Amino acid sequence: xxxxxxVIVTLLAALAISxxxxxxxxxxxxxxxxxxxxxxxxxxxxxxxxxxxxxxxRRLSSSASAPVSPGTYDNGVPTTEYLVHLAIGTPPQPVxxxxxxxxxxxxxxCQPCPACFDQALPYFDPxxxxxxxxxxxxxxxxxxxxxxxxxxxxxxxxxxxxxxxSYGDKSxxxxxxxxxxxTFVGAGASxxxxxxxxxxxxxxxxxxxxxxxxxxxxGPLSLPSQLKVGNFSHCFTAVNGLKPSTVLLxxxxxxxxSGRGAVQSTPLIQNPANPTFYYLSLKGITVGSTRxxxxxxxxxxxxxxxxxxxxxxxAMTSLPTRVYRLVRDAFAAQVKLPxxxxxxxxxxxxxxxxxxxxxxxxxxxxxxxxATMDLPRENYVFEVEDAGSSILCLAIIExxxxxxxxxFQQQNMHVLYDLQNSKLSFVPAQCDKL
Numbered sequence: 001x002x003x004x005x006x007v008i009v010t011l012l013a014a015l016a017i018s019x020x021x022x023x024x025x026x027x028x029x030x031x032x033x034x035x036x037x038x039x040x041x042x043x044x045x046x047x048x049x050x051x052x053x054x055x056x057x058r059r060l061s062s063s064a065s066a067p068v069s070p071g072t073y074d075n076g077v078p079t080t081e082y083l084v085h086l087a088i089g090t091p092p093q094p095v096x097x098x099x100x101x102x103x104x105x106x107x108x109x110c111q112p113c114p115a116c117f118d119q120a121l122p123y124f125d126p127x128x129x130x131x132x133x134x135x136x137x138x139x140x141x142x143x144x145x146x147x148x149x150x151x152x153x154x155x156x157x158x159x160x161x162x163x164x165x166s167y168g169d170k171s172x173x174x175x176x177x178x179x180x181x182x183t184f185v186g187a188g189a190s191x192x193x194x195x196x197x198x199x200x201x202x203x204x205x206x207x208x209x210x211x212x213x214x215x216x217x218x219g220p221l222s223l224p225s226q227l228k229v230g231n232f233s234h235c236f237t238a239v240n241g242l243k244p245s246t247v248l249l250x251x252x253x254x255x256x257x258s259g260r261g262a263v264q265s266t267p268l269i270q271n272p273a274n275p276t277f278y279y280l281s282l283k284g285i286t287v288g289s290t291r292x293x294x295x296x297x298x299x300x301x302x303x304x305x306x307x308x309x310x311x312x313x314x315a316m317t318s319l320p321t322r323v324y325r326l327v328r329d330a331f332a333a334q335v336k337l338p339x340x341x342x343x344x345x346x347x348x349x350x351x352x353x354x355x356x357x358x359x360x361x362x363x364x365x366x367x368x369x370x371a372t373m374d375l376p377r378e379n380y381v382f383e384v385e386d387a388g389s390s391i392l393c394l395a396i397i398e399x400x401x402x403x404x405x406x407x408f409q410q411q412n413m414h415v416l417y418d419l420q421n422s423k424l425s426f427v428p429a430q431c432d433k434l
Contacts, residue, residue: 084214087183088196089129094121097214101312104219104276105145105165106226107173107197108212115201119211126198132180135161141195142177144220151176163197171204173197173212194226217276218419224249230420234312235431236411238378243432251416264371265425268417273304278417280424281369282308282403285323287330288362294323299403308403310415310424317380317406318399327364331394334362340391350393355385359392366405373426379409 084099088108095108109116111125126132135141137150142161151160161177175198183190199212215222216232224232229250237243269279282299285292298320301307306320319327328349332339337351337359353359364380366373384391395408414429 083210086214088124089126089180090131091128092181092183093124093129095124095211096121097212098210099216099312100213101216102277103167103213104215104217104222104225105163105197106194106212106214106221106223107165107175107199109202110175110198110200113200113202115203116199117202117204121211124198124211126176126178126180129180131192132178135177135179135195137161141179141221145177148177165197167204171202173199173202175200175202191227194223195221215276218278219276222276224417224419231416231418233414233416234410235414235429235434236312236407237431238411246431246434248434261428263425263427264368264373265418265423266368266371268422268424269301269307270422271301271304271307277309278311278424280308280310280405282366283369284367285327286363286365286367287327288334290330290334292323292326292330294326298323306401308405310405310410312407312410312415314404314406315408316395316397317409318397318402318404320401320403321398323403324396324398327396328394331362335359335392337392347397348393348395350391353383353390353392355388355390357390361392371426373409375409379411379413 083096085094085096087094097106097108109119109123111123111127113123116123136159137148138159139161142148142163145161145163145165147164147166149162151158151162162174163177164172164174166172177195178198179193179195181190181192182194182196197212202212216224219225227249231251232247232249233251234247266280269281271277271279279301283296284294284299299306299308318324331349332351335351337353340350340352361377361381363377364375366375380395382393382395384393410426412429412431413426414431414434416425418425
């Protein structure tokens, strides 16, 4: 399928993980969703913005327990940012799952699949795996699902855990909760005893060549939780380059010291209304030398709504309307270039600059509780040539009530999700050399 946004994930370290604990770091190599497609800079950024807007809109519209968007399209642009390539069972059967920090359940489509969406790979066949087992409806794993029931002899194996898991765009998967061995492609690393959904009835707009979803959220059924890792981290290289990025599971203490500056740390906030997401305590924003007149309440959770999350599955940082306009106006006032007008379909705010000039751009600083994220020029603006002139654009979009820190703003930054201590740490890094 052409024009599909995906990331090929190859594990580099041939490391074994025990069933109860991750004994060593597992390193994964990522490439950006649109890498190698020959896209012009402006088209690349437009696609990223459309994916971010679609994801934010579906998050806002959701009342389900897993409010994320799995592999959908928005105006012809796939919203999936990354696919992780794994294998399940013995012998291993390949699957490719949407990597999602906004949900918990791991699932893939399974034979006989009476109601499934099309996929390029064969459906997972549980009958051929010698290491697969079903979970009972009174098990702890089954009780961790938002919606589950006991199978009846008429339709399901008796006392088997049957799940239903829904998403913000009304996509849904229903099937058995099973346990099997997971193998990470390319390294021989395997994990026995991972619980996953074997989807038999899967309905929605799954069109990004996935076979299911790999939840990386904070709940007990997510992949990091089941591997019992104390942390995971990622380090994204420039999205317009070809150098690989890195994801690490269970980072050793000395490896995180490889950054180019002081490590910043801020608490991860729990939201009982949305326990899966990684919330942060954002206090304010500075553009250049101007601290914006935004009260902290604009970024704070109120009765389970609003707040600030960090999401590797979202490309562009999105801000609530009032905050976005303050950032935009401060940016324009300090750069002092004419505004590009007339293109109402472009999601970005852009200024016109002399051709091949490099105009002054103020820094963008995000102030968190206990930490400061000082974004360099390349992490929040991009430049393209258009009709003989240069256009300088703000790589931030206007969103809903939730502030979302996207992956473009995290380029060349090693970001560590410290699950054991409930904090997020980050430091500038050369991600291709991590």
